[in-house]
Amino acid sequence: MARKTTPARREGRRPLIAGNWKMNLTHLEAIGLVQKLAFSLKEPELEAAEVVVLPPFTALRSVQTLVTGDKLEVGYGAQDLSAHDSGAYTGEVSGAMLAALACRYVVVGHSERRALHGEDDAVVASKVQAALRHGLVPILCVGEGLDVRRAGTHVSHCTTQLDAALEGLTAEQLLAPGDGAGSGGAGSGGGVVIAYEPVWAIGTGEVATPEDAQEVCGAIRSRLAERFGPEAAAVVRILYGGSVKAANTVGILAGPDVDGALVGGASLDADEFVQICRTAADGS
Numbered sequence: 001m002a003r004k005t006t007p008a009r010r011e012g013r014r015p016l017i018a019g020n021w022k023m024n025l026t027h028l029e030a031i032g033l034v035q036k037l038a039f040s041l042k043e044p045e046l047e048a049a050e051v052v053v054l055p056p057f058t059a060l061r062s063v064q065t066l067v068t069g070d071k072l073e074v075g076y077g078a079q080d081l082s083a084h085d086s087g088a089y090t091g092e093v094s095g096a097m098l099a100a101l102a103c104r105y106v107v108v109g110h111s112e113r114r115a116l117h118g119e120d121d122a123v124v125a126s127k128v129q130a131a132l133r134h135g136l137v138p139i140l141c142v143g144e145g146l147d148v149r150r151a152g153t154h155v156s157h158c159t160t161q162l163d164a165a166l167e168g169l170t171a172e173q174l175l176a177p178g179d180g181a182g183s184g185g186a187g188s189g190g191g192v193v194i195a196y197e198p199v200w201a202i203g204t205g206e207v208a209t210p211e212d213a214q215e216v217c218g219a220i221r222s223r224l225a226e227r228f229g230p231e232a233a234a235v236v237r238i239l240y241g242g243s244v245k246a247a248n249t250v251g252i253l254a255g256p257d258v259d260g261a262l263v264g265g266a267s268l269d270a271d272e273f274v275q276i277c278r279t280a281a282d283g284s
């Protein structure tokens with residue numbers, strides 16, 4: 001069957017499906033899951049959509065060894081990084097350490113970090129800078145809580161978070177792919193990925209409608225265009241995250257400004273995640 005062209009591919013943006021495993025899976029379980037993904041997904045699917053896993057820190061070295069050793073076309077990255085490059089920061093992991101493991105991506109500003117670890121906009125902005133300093137592509141998360149959604153101010157809430165996190169960035173930084181790549185299949189997007197994750201839809205089973213996702217993703221791209229110019233904005237991939245499953249992927253990815261998904265719970269199930277990736281690759 002002929003592959004349909006997704007809006008993302010029409011604009012030259014390769015769809016990106018990133019599985020955020022959160023605090024799940026040992027390094028041995030991680031190896032098993034990555035092997036299943038790599039064996040299930042066919043070469044054309046992995047070419048059509050970029051597939052990335054975001055394991056806990058403790059599994060990154062094992063995933064790197066597997067991906068590199070078996071030349072798998074599955075990318076990987078981390079779920080967080082320190083704003084600092086080195087020093088007395090017990091428990092933290094630096095961008096340099098992640099780059100040394102050939103991570104391509106790192107999640108920054110996830111709502112769980114903001115809510116549970118007190119990360120404010122200034123911390124998120126400094127983590128974006130730390131990622132870029134080390135050639136990592138930050139997956140910057142923005143999103144509103146239920147109170148904001150009910151008040152109808154979700155768009156300005158998200159663009160304000162975006163503005164704060166990208167403070168001091170240049171259009172060149174937005175465009176440049178991170179040079180810490182090595183984790184299989186660099187994306188065709190720019191040096192920063194944005195993920196719109198409405199907090200009320202994370203892990204709740206409450207998925208935003210395709211219109212909800214497009215509304216905010218479109219507003220994010222417009223804001224990027226205002227700040228950095230239309231060319232840079234057109235390159236940046238914008239993901240939706242929040243209770244994405246195989247059954248709702250087609251609708252979510254239908255929006256012209258939705259270039260993929262940041263998947264939590266469903267990324268722990270190989271069959272479910274493979275189906276999500278396949279849907280993105282098929283552009284159906």
Ligand SMILES: O=C[C@H](O)COP(=O)(O)O
Pocket residue numbers: 020110197201202203204205241242243244262263264265266
């Ligand atoms: O980073 C992923 C998001 O928090 C979404 O998680 P979820 O798919 O389990 O709702």
